[in-house]
Amino acid sequence: MSPRPAWHGSTRKDTLPPDWPQRRERRLRADGYHCQHVREDTEQKCGAHANQVDHTGDRNDHRHEMLQSLCEYHHQQKSSAQGGDAAAARRRAARRRHPGITR
Secondary structure (H helix, E strand, O other): OOOOOOOOOOOHHHHOOOOHHHHHHHHHHHOOOEOOOEOOOOOOEOOOEOOEEEEOOOOOOOOHHHEEEEOHHHHHHHHHHHHHHHHHHHHHHHHHOOOOOOO
16 A cells, blocks of 8 residues: 555645646746745755755745745745644634533
8 A cells, every 4th residue: 555645635736726736837937946935044045956946935826926935845844834833723723612511
């Protein structure tokens, strides 16, 4: 049995515009296929080969200027951090529920 991809069960692809492949390619070309993540240790762009495109702000704002090219490593780091933040928010919300309320 092969492992499931990390995005298995995600509906994220359903929220991307139909022309996402063209938008993605345009952003990668504009960034010269170089990772735009700014490293904290050097305050310089990573510059590694970029093969991922991600949003810089609102995940539903697909304008060219709101996208950035990332290397696989930095895209995974960003996605992991966002997943951790979402899980923490769910835990906080669960603790705030009144004990007498059931789902």
